[in-house]
Amino acid sequence: MYVDNSATSPLNPQVLDAMIPYLKEEYGNASTLYFLGIKAKRALQKARHQVAQLINAEDDEIIFTSGGTESDNTAIKSIVLKQLKHKTPENPKNHIITTQIEHPAVLNTCKFLEEYGYEITYLPVDKDGLINLKQLENAINEQTILITIMHSNNEIGTIQPTKQIGEIAHKYNIPFHSDAVQSVGKIPVDVKEQNIDILSLSAHKINGPKGIGALYVKKGLTLPPLIHGGGQENSKRSGTENIPAIVGLGKAAEIAHENLEKTMKHNQQIRDALIEKITTQIPDSYINGSLKHRLPNNVHIRFSGIEGESLILKLAQKGVYAATGSACSTHNLQGSHVxxxxxxxxxxxxxxxxxxxxxxxxxxxxxxxxxxxxxxVEYLREISPLWDNKTNTYIGDKFEQPVINSTH
Structure with a gap:
């Protein structure tokens, strides 16, 4: 019973079938001029089109990367590099706006930039995980060079109002980047309709291979590359293209695009059944994040009086594979920043x-x-010092420490 698809998803057999020829006989380098290379180039172009279709982009707006983390880093750091030419003591161009609940690929990139004098505004969220659009607009100043806010959260599944965020960004002529790694293939993502200038996605969240992703960059927005070399990807990301993985991403994107409505209905039906049955059968269980603005495949729930790591390990013994939060920060014992x-x-x-x-x-x-x-949960509560088995109630309040958000 694998229910950890937000960490990674199993490879679709159709995706594997599409990849195999490019791992065997179709081994050409897409930069060469003979037929073997031309066939690899055609496969590359086809995959670019398949990915573009999934998010309603143009083919030449898609840059292949090694995954969501590289895409996020490239989006943010390329904007910083671009603005260095215009940076002066009087006009430092050193302000970025993000949120407190971003993926570590965004948060840690922003923290890295703080060490070099960049000012980062980490917008708070409400109890459902949604930003306040007025607070976003009030945070903008003359030095703001980028707004980077995720499309949906990788832990609690809350979907942000990207269309309105993009409208605010464009009102002040600021590029808007969105980490859509968890959204693409799960819900409709339309970069034009949602006013997104730069978008990150990853193959292994949509039943594609690991180690391959893409970055959408809106036509007209020129970003300097982070990786220099032979000029692949139209000189935006040099390095010999990983054709088998790119073909896999393309096929996974095509399948996701064709089956999006069916996938949403399937996921939501199971999600709602899980939420209804769990909250009905387990006292003191609460949904984290918004019920209304939520990914159809996400259930994030907390149980008073137990420890999540023990819960995960015990469930695994029963053949149920789940998570406490982001797989990218599983070993962080400080708790979820989200x-x-x-x-x-x-x-x-x-x-x-x-x-x-x-x-x-x-x-x-x-x-x-x-x-x-x-x-x-019943077993863990029986042995928990935070749960009173006589009254069947949570007694952990007296042990509580104040909430500390380590984002700041």
């Missing part, structure tokens, strides 16, 4: 569980998953 931003107390945030649904999950599996969670 839940801290929601002002959830540390002891409660540690008892959180993320279930993320994929195409291989079935509605008939829900009862087994829920039963495993119910049994595990």
């Amino acid at each position: 839940l801290a931003a929601l002002q959830i107390k540390p002891a409660l945030s540690h008892g959180s569980l993320r279930l993320s649904i994929g195409p291989e999950n079935r509605l008939e599996d829900v009862d087994y998953i829920v039963d495993a969670i119910v049994e595990t």
